[in-house]
Amino acid sequence: xxxxxxxxxxxxxxxxxxxxxxxxxxxxxxxxxxxxxxxxxxxxxxxxxxxxxxxxxxxxxxxxxxxxxxxxxxxxxxxxxxxxxxxxxxxxxxxxxxxxxxxxxxxxxxxxxxxxxxxxxxxxxxxxxxxxxxxxxxxxxxxxxxxxxxxxxxxxxxxxxxxxxxxxxxxxxxxxxxxxxxxxxxxxxxxxxxxxxxxxxxxxxxxxxxxxxxxxxxxxxxxxxxxxxxxxxxxxxxxxxxxxxxxxxxxxxxxxxxxxxxxxxxxxxxxxxxxxxxxxxxxxxxxxxxxxxxxxxxxxxxxxxxxxxxxxxxxxxxxxxxxxxxxxxx
Amino acid sequence: xxxxxxxxxxxxxxxxxxxxxxxxxxxxxxxxxxxxxxxxxxxxxxxxxxxxxxxxxxxxxxxxxxxxxxxxxxxxxxxxxxxxxxxxxxxxxxxxxxxxxxxxxxxxxxxxxxxxxxxxxxxxxxxxxxxxxxxxxxxxxxxxxxxxxxxxxxxxxxxxxxxxxxxxxxxxxxxxxxxxxxxxxxxxxxxxxxxxxxxxxxxxxxxxxxxxxxxxxxxxxxxxxxxxxxxxxxxxxxxxxxxxxxxxxxxxxxxxxxxxxxxxxxxxxxxxxxxxxxxxxxxxxxxxxxxxxxxxxxxxxxxxxxxxxxxxxxxxxxxxxxxxxxxxxxxxxxxxxxxxxxxxxx
Numbered sequence: 001x002x003x004x005x006x007x008x009x010x011x012x013x014x015x016x017x018x019x020x021x022x023x024x025x026x027x028x029x030x031x032x033x034x035x036x037x038x039x040x041x042x043x044x045x046x047x048x049x050x051x052x053x054x055x056x057x058x059x060x061x062x063x064x065x066x067x068x069x070x071x072x073x074x075x076x077x078x079x080x081x082x083x084x085x086x087x088x089x090x091x092x093x094x095x096x097x098x099x100x101x102x103x104x105x106x107x108x109x110x111x112x113x114x115x116x117x118x119x120x121x122x123x124x125x126x127x128x129x130x131x132x133x134x135x136x137x138x139x140x141x142x143x144x145x146x147x148x149x150x151x152x153x154x155x156x157x158x159x160x161x162x163x164x165x166x167x168x169x170x171x172x173x174x175x176x177x178x179x180x181x182x183x184x185x186x187x188x189x190x191x192x193x194x195x196x197x198x199x200x201x202x203x204x205x206x207x208x209x210x211x212x213x214x215x216x217x218x219x220x221x222x223x224x225x226x227x228x229x230x231x232x233x234x235x236x237x238x239x240x241x242x243x244x245x246x247x248x249x250x251x252x253x254x255x256x257x258x259x260x261x262x263x264x265x266x267x268x269x270x271x272x273x274x275x276x277x278x279x280x281x282x283x284x285x286x287x288x289x290x291x292x293x294x295x296x297x298x299x300x301x302x303x304x305x306x307x308x309x310x311x312x313x314x315x316x317x318x319x320x321x322x323x324x325x326x327x328x329x330x
Numbered sequence: 331x332x333x334x335x336x337x338x339x340x341x342x343x344x345x346x347x348x349x350x351x352x353x354x355x356x357x358x359x360x361x362x363x364x365x366x367x368x369x370x371x372x373x374x375x376x377x378x379x380x381x382x383x384x385x386x387x388x389x390x391x392x393x394x395x396x397x398x399x400x401x402x403x404x405x406x407x408x409x410x411x412x413x414x415x416x417x418x419x420x421x422x423x424x425x426x427x428x429x430x431x432x433x434x435x436x437x438x439x440x441x442x443x444x445x446x447x448x449x450x451x452x453x454x455x456x457x458x459x460x461x462x463x464x465x466x467x468x469x470x471x472x473x474x475x476x477x478x479x480x481x482x483x484x485x486x487x488x489x490x491x492x493x494x495x496x497x498x499x500x501x502x503x504x505x506x507x508x509x510x511x512x513x514x515x516x517x518x519x520x521x522x523x524x525x526x527x528x529x530x531x532x533x534x535x536x537x538x539x540x541x542x543x544x545x546x547x548x549x550x551x552x553x554x555x556x557x558x559x560x561x562x563x564x565x566x567x568x569x570x571x572x573x574x575x576x577x578x579x580x581x582x583x584x585x586x587x588x589x590x591x592x593x594x595x596x597x598x599x600x601x602x603x604x605x606x607x608x609x610x611x612x613x614x615x616x617x618x619x620x621x622x623x624x625x626x627x628x629x630x631x632x633x634x635x636x637x638x639x640x641x642x643x644x645x646x647x648x649x650x651x652x653x654x655x656x657x658x659x660x661x662x663x664x665x666x667x668x669x670x671x672x673x674x675x676x
Contacts, residue, residue, distance in 0.1 A: 005540070047547045056543065056544060056545075057513075057542050057543035101562055116428025138538050163630050163631075165399075165613070165631070193397040193398050193569060193631070194397065194569055194571075194610060194613055194614060195397060195609060195610060195613045195626060195627040196626075196630070197613070198613035198615075198624035198625070198626035198627070199626040199627075199628075200613075202623060202624055203616070204456045204625055205623075219541075220542065220543065221615075222543070222617060223615040223616060224615050226615065226617060227615040227621065227624065232557055250617065259601075260544055261543060261544060262541045263547075264546065264547035265543055265572065266546075266547075266550070266570060266573045266575065266576050266616050267572050267575065267576075267616070267617055268571040268572045268574070268575045268597060268611065268614055269617070269618065270575040270576070270595045270596050270599050270600075271600075272575075272618070275546060276551070278547060278548060278551060279544050279547075280550070281498075282512045282514055282515065282545070283512070283542070296431070311581060324529060
């Protein structure tokens with residue numbers, strides 16, 4: 001968290017991903033329903049930095065994580081890793097690059113192959129990339145298990161023998177196996193109990209300090225994101241609505257959605273009296289996006305401009321980016 | 331047949347809080363006494379709920395806090411007598427509600443209670459609604475059954491309920507299927523269903539865990555409003571201490587099937603006594619505080635098949651003493667209304 005290099009490790013420009021539902025709908029001009037999951041993202045992550053990506057269901061954060069790793073192909077836009085574009089690289093060209101970019105998944109019960117032993121799960125990538133074989137590989141697997149706080153003996157066991165928190169550690173060991181530079185953490189603690197969450201978060205921070213890792217930390221829990229991130233991007237319906245260092249996000253949020261999100265988080269202090277901003281209604285259907293600003297239908301501050309013009313993500317000073325026509329007026 | 335306990339002839343003394351006199355004057359709406367629900371599996375017996383006692387006063391909200399496997403959901407299901415038998419069985423205790431022990435009731439008797447006097451909301455709104463019936467029909471079902479009115483009258487009432495829980499275009503939504511509603515709307519519909527017969531007690535089992543945080547805020551706000559309007563008594567089961575702080579009047583903290591601490595919400599947060607409670611509070615990342623490192627509790631929640639000897643928390647406890655490995659602590663009062671199960675507390 002402390003070594004932030006100036007040159008970005010990862011850069012994303014105009015990233016777009018549309019999913020077509022395939023069936024014609026009278027709503028869409030093209031005759032098919034289109035889900036604009038990610039609709040023009042611009043951000044970068046510096047080496048050693050943790051960028052938190054926050055938002056609610058359907059905002060596009062998981063899709064963003066997968067796009068960066070080329071687990072999904074973008075509809076348009078640029079993804080640059082270490083200065084080089086990886087947007088259009090083919091399968092073979094991506095293969096060696098994958099050693100540098102790994103992922104930890106959300107669901108500890110679905111992300112480990114139940115038919116493989118733990119050692120096989122962790123060692124699979126080592127074998128595929130030809131990094132080690134036989135005893136050397138076994139040694140690496142044992143080291144990785146120890147790194148994540150598990151006994152090397154566990155290599156011979158199957159995933160179902162472990163608790164959620166332990167499985168998540170196995171997933172982390174797997175992600176570390178190739179000594180990547182960047183790890184996309186896709187809601188890695190959401191499915192875990194509170195006390196286990198704390199263990200896993202501490203582990204991720206320790207590993208980052210030890211190996212100089214860079215994280216894209218995707219989550220919906222603002223308290224968790226605050227703890228681990230350096231900068232935070234708030235997403236809503238496929239767009240970044242606010243992007244700023246963590247301190248200012250929590251002390252001076254500018255976007256109405258960010259403010260509502262922050263006020264919605266229950267705080268474990270019974271004496272705290274807060275004014276809660278309650279958003280009206282539900283998150284709109286991503287196939288039927290509101291015109292203008294995507295948030296206007298739920299925004300208490302909306303005015304006529306908001307219904308017709310989509311705001312751009314602009315620097316409102318000191319690297320604090322907001323996408324709102326009236327961000328500076330409280 | 332679940333009928334192991336003899337029906338008592340007079341209301342029992344809650345062994346933990348209050349004297350017989352006190353209880354006669356201030357009888358709680360729900361009084362659970364020494365409840366034990368065990369699961370008899372091929373691998374052994376799991377004491378999911380192992381001797382818990384608590385009372386809920388009318389008009390108050392009780393928060394039941396604990397992590398996976400502590401027995402909080404089984405407690406709720408036991409109160410509703412919905413524990414599957416086999417493998418689960420209530421093997422001991424009483425559940426006093428309106429002067430009757432629910433454990434002694436027949437299934438037919440319980441059917442009159444469920445949805446009518448005691449209602450429950452579940453965690454996963456998608457899986458708790460029947461996907462092949464409209465939500466309107468499912469809400470009306472309970473109304474027709476308990477109030478014995480016509481279909482069209484029940485429909486009118488259901489639509490009124492849908493409005494009360496803040497669902498827009500309720501006439502249209504009545505005819506929707508569960509999958510046509512968002513998570514937040516389904517949860518509102520489930521609340522409407524639970525409230526349809528004006529129950530005295532509402533049990534909410536992790537009602538907002540599966541929802542986005544802004545929707546969670548809406549649902550909690552709704553429950554708050556309904557609580558005040560209808561003077562409801564609520565038991566809210568959750569692992570989210572933030573929700574408890576905002577919503578509950580009193581709290582019980584569960585671990586390995588037992589209550590390890592119980593107190594008013596204020597006391598639990600301001601002066602937690604049990605090492606597990608303290609550990610839970612310290613391990614939460616706080617939006618309103620700066621913390622360098624989260625104080626995690628070491629180890630894992632034990633499996634019900636393999637509980638440690640003595641105090642079930644000792645192998646994860648920072649304040650453990652040697653005696654904790656062999657002696658199981660009992661609940662002791664440390665302050666008025668504040669009880670703790672720990673040998674390290676005087």
